Structures are given as C-alpha cells and as structure tokens.
Amino acid sequence: MDPNTCNMHSHCVHMEIHQVVPPPHKSTLNKLKVRLKETFFPDDPLRQFKGKSLKTKIILGANYFFPILQWGSNYSFKLFKSDLISGLTIASLAIPQGISYAKLANLPPIVGLYSSFVPPLIYAVLGSSRDLAVGPVSIASLVLGSMLRQEVSPSAEPVLFLQLALTSTFFAGLFQASLGILRLGFIIDFLSKAILIGFMAGAAIIVSLQQLKSLLGITHFTKEMGLVPVMTSVFHNIHEWSWQTIVMGICFLVLLLIARHVSIRKPKLFWVSAGAPLMCVIISTLFCFAIKAQNHGISLIGKLHQGINPSSWNMLKFHGSHLGLVMKTGLITGILSLTEGIAVGRTFAALGNYKVDGNKEMMAIGFMNVVGSSTSCYVTTGAFSRSAVNNNAGAKTAASNIVMSVTVMVTLLFLMPLFQYTPNVVLGAIIVTAVIGLIDIPAACHIWKIDKFDFLVMLIAFLGVIFISVQEGLAIAVGLSTFRILLQITRPKTVMMGNIPGTDIYRNLHQYKDATRIPGFLILSIEAPINFANITYLNDRTLRWIEEEEEDNIKEQSSLRFLILDMSAVSAIDTSGISLFKELKATMEKKGVELVLVNPLAEVIEKLKKADESNTFIRADNLFLTVGEAVASLSSTMKTQSTTTEEAHTIVPHY
DSSP, X not given: OOHHHHHHHHHHHOOOOOOOOOOOOOOHHHHXXXXXXXXXXXXXXXXXXXXXXXXXXXXXXXXXXXXXXXXHXXXXXXXHHHHHHHHHHHHHHHHHHHHHHHHHTTSOHHHHHHTTTHHHHHHHHHOOOSSOXXXXXXXHHHHHHHHHHTTSOTTTSHHHHHHHHHHHHHHHXXXXXXXXXXXXXXXXXXXXXXXXXXXXXXXXXXXXXHTHHHHHTOSSXXXXXXHHHHHHHHHHTGGGOOHHHHHHHHHHHHHHHHHHHHHHHOGGGHHXXXXXXXXXXXXXXXXXXXXXXXXXXXXXXXXXXXXXXXXXXXXXXXXXXXXXXXXXXXXXXXXXXXXHHHHHHHHHHXXXXXXXXHHHHHHHHHHHHHHHHTTTOOOOEEOHHXXXXXXXXXXXXXXXXXXXXXXXXXXXXXXXXXXXXXXXHHHHHHHHHHHHTTOOHHHHXXXXXXXXXXXXXXXXXXXXXXXXXXXXXXXXXXXHHHHHHHHHHHSXXXXXXXXXXXXXXXXXXXXXXXXXXXXXXXXXXEOSOBXXXXXXXXXXXXXXXXXXXXXXXXXXXXXXXXXXXXXXXXXXXXXXXXXXXXXXXXXXXXXXOEEEEEOOXXXXXXXXXXXXXXOSSOOGGGXXXXXXXXXXXXXXXXXXXXXXXXXXXXXXXXX
C-alpha cells in the first residue's frame, strides 16, 4: 500500500483527544461579584456610563431614572397632536371605568376618578412605555375589595374600609418599588401564563356574576364571592328583581357588546368600542334625569364630591389589628397589578419594536401607588383595554397619560354634578363588557395542546377562583406550579445515549431510533444541576441503569466496562452533589466498572478538583471533552488491553 495512503488513512482514523482542565483561579469575592451581576443585572445597566465624563454620566443617569427627559427633549407639536387625540380617547374610557371599578372594589365611585388623575402623571415622568395607559383595573379592584371585605364591611364601616384600601395601596406600591430597586422582578415570574389565564377567566366570571346585583336591581345581595353563594342570592331574592332595571341593563349591555364586536372585527374602528362606555353613561344619565328614574326603582350613583384629590396621608393606618390584613392585601394586589402592567407594557413594546425596562416599570408603578395612597387613590397599573385603545389611537409618548389626567381633572372640577343621575345598572354593564375580554378560550386550547400539566394548573386556578375564593384559588395554582418546579429539581431528567451510525455523535436512544448502544459502555446524560435535593434520585436511577445493563450483558455474554456521564447540561453542583460521584466511584470499583466524566462545566470541574485531593476520580484519563472522544479513546484502550492479554496467553513452542 502507498505510504501516503496509509498516512492519510491513519490521520482520518486518529482523533485528537482534548484534555478537560479547570478554569483559571478566581477569588471568592470575584466569583460572588460575577454571580450577583449575572443574577440581578443581566442587562448591565451601567455599561452606558463606562468611559463617559462626569457631566455625561449625570445626564445619562437623569435620563435613566426619568425617561420623560429622554423623550421630552425631542418633543414636537406633531407628536403632541397624536398624544392629544390618544389622551382624549382613553379619557373617555377611563372616566366610566374609574367609577365602575371603584364600585367593584367597594369604594366610593369618586375614588376611581381620583385614581385616574394622579397616578398617570407619576407614570408619565417615570415610566418607560409609550403605550401603557394607567388607572384602576378590574382584577386588582376585585381582589382588593374581596380581601378587605372579609374583615370589614364597606357599608357598615365605610371610613375604616377606605382607610384599609389606601393603606393596602401604600404597601402594594412599597412592595412593587422595592422589587424594582432591588431588581427582584423574577419573583413575579412565579405567576405563569397558565396561572394568569385561568385566574383571569375565573375572576372575569366572578366579576360578571357580582354585577347581577346592579343588572337585576337586587337590594339585598350576598357579600361572598363564590359561584354558589352568588347564584343562591340571585334566586333567593327574585322578589327584588326590577323589570325596568333588567330592560335597561340588557339594552346597554347589547349596545356595548356590539361596539366591542365592531372594534374587534375592524381594528380601525377602535374608537367605537373606546367611546361606547362614555356614550352609554351620557345617554343613560340623561334618560334617568328625564324620567326621574329613582321613582321607578332604578338605582342611581347619587351625588359625588366635586374637586381634585384631597390628601389622604393622615388616613393611612400602620398600626392596629388590621395591619396584617392590609400588608397581605397589598402584597397580593401589588403582584397582580405589577404582573398585568409589565405584561401589557412588554406586549405593546414588542408590537412597536422598542424596549421596556422591567425594573424601571416596577419602580414607576410602585412609586405611583405610594404617591397615590396619600392622594386618595387605590391600586393602579397599566390596563390592557386602555393601553390597547391608546396604541390604536396613535400615542407616540407617555404624554397621552398627561392628557388623560388633565381631562379627568377637568371632570373632577366641573362635571361631577352631571353624574348624579347615572344608573348603577350601566356601570355594571360596562364592567361585564370589560372583563369578558379576560376569558381567553383560544389560549386555553393552545395550552391543552402543548402541555397537559399546565392546563391542569390553569383549570385549578379557574375552578379555585370560582368555587373557593379569588386569593385562595390563586394561591393553590401558584402552589401547584411551585410543586412542579420542585419536582423538576428533585427528579432531574437522565437519559441513555447511543451512537448515530457513521458519526461520532451520541444522542438520546429513545428520541433517535437510529442511535445504537456501544457494547461495554453505559452512556448517561444528566440534564440538570446536581444538588442535595436530587442526589438520592440520581444515585438510585444510575444504579438501576447499571443493573438493567448488566442483565442485558448476561444475555449477550458481554460485560460492562465503562460508565460515561455526559455533564454538559450540569450547570452547577453543591457539596452534596460531589458526594454522589464519590459514592458512584466506590460502587463502580466493586463492579469492575470505570467512571468517566464528559465535559463538566467550569464551576463543576473546579469543585470536583478541590474535593478530590487524592486524585481518585478526577484524572486526565477519565475526563473528556465529548462522548465521541471518550468512546474512541476508551475503545482503543480496550483493544490494546485485549491484544496484550491474548499475547500473554499465547504459548510459544521451543525447538
């Protein structure tokens, strides 16, 4: 054979074996610094300040904390025209919604308008989204009202109830701002999409059922939120039903649903749905004034206070027997409103191809709730319905919130007497129409198709809210999702790998039908961090693989020589995890099997090296970069040992 051909052949067959080495030494302080930076500052907000002068750093810092300075410096009359139209449009939606949602929270209707005046001004200064329209939202209003009503009656003790609502708002804002300042926004990620879909659908049904009091004209209605007590109350009080109220409610509900349907079918007609609530309020108010509706059994809002937000700092209660209640209420409503606000902001930012800083949003929403609690406002956030209208109306900057706020201010100063004859049934119809959009059936079907466990979580959240309570249903769903995460941590995925014929690639035997097992080798891939919570499972699972492999080898009259652990997906390991390898090493030695590690990552190999002072299980001959290299090298070793053994047993005759 041609020598060149032989050399080429040997070069093709030969595989270069790369040695796995630990990373360069770093101090503990330096490691901690890197870990904290990656955990809490993945976006590295300080990179824009590097290499800049002090003056530039001050300007950049001011722009970072006050986004209004950034877009305000380039503001023009053209932008103002767009924001003016958007602001007036969302104000027409904010006024009836503010009154309606305040009643949903068992608060005076005027508080809903107060909450649509001050918070939008704060957000316009601190917020980073140009589409987010701020104000009260149905979910937070429902949870706030239902939680506080468990201990305090809004009708028997209205002043105390308002004090607790404002104090809960303060704690909600404090919690939200703290998350942003400490960059702990990942906490709200525990509310998965499945949980939110189920929770919001359940809450939408509960909210709608609660409006039966207004839609039917019932005077004595249950204070409970569950499906059973609400429906029981409805049918036990049939004698209180008012046909005049029912007819008016059906008419305006149909009108609002038609307007909503038109806007969904033809997005360019978004203003039909946006202006419908205010038009219904105006028409119903004029009609009730003309016929003297109170004489016909139709319930009216009544006289509202005129004037802008009064100070409420002296109404906050930081002591007493209800402190635990307001802190818990603030925590839950804070998380819910923050989740909704950030989700809405990110949604429209993606549509508009710009970025929203999650931590700045948390601080903005938090500060506006803290300030709002001292100016007679309750929990507010970015509302999806208003933000959608704001976006469709062509908002260019957060100035649309300022326009909306000024419009609400004019209403508070001059137009409040006009709402005296507004019927409660219309407010109920507005709420029902608004929350219907929270029931996302296509999303539920999509979840069922992709992940049955997520669908179960969603269903439990939905049923829990309907049949138990809003907060307990949410807590059960979060608990179930957390249990799933713990299950994934304590029961990590471990798979057996085989060779793809004709290559040096190794993949999951159950996923790739062409993959084949290598005689004498058991190749396993661990696909999770190794820690105290899963070492027992990993040890038992690995030993079971080995027992099954040995049983197969007995049938095939072969023996297991190597256990290869692919650790490419093991991102971290603790001291308990290190003990796993020591136990496996000892067990494998008794069975005559060699333990081999493939591609342990930097943190893992460093800890293993430190723990292996006697170099018993971390050596150059049992560490490889890829499974292919490991099998090639160890197979070569097996052949060499086999050849040596055969030569040793060969009898050479003497003549």
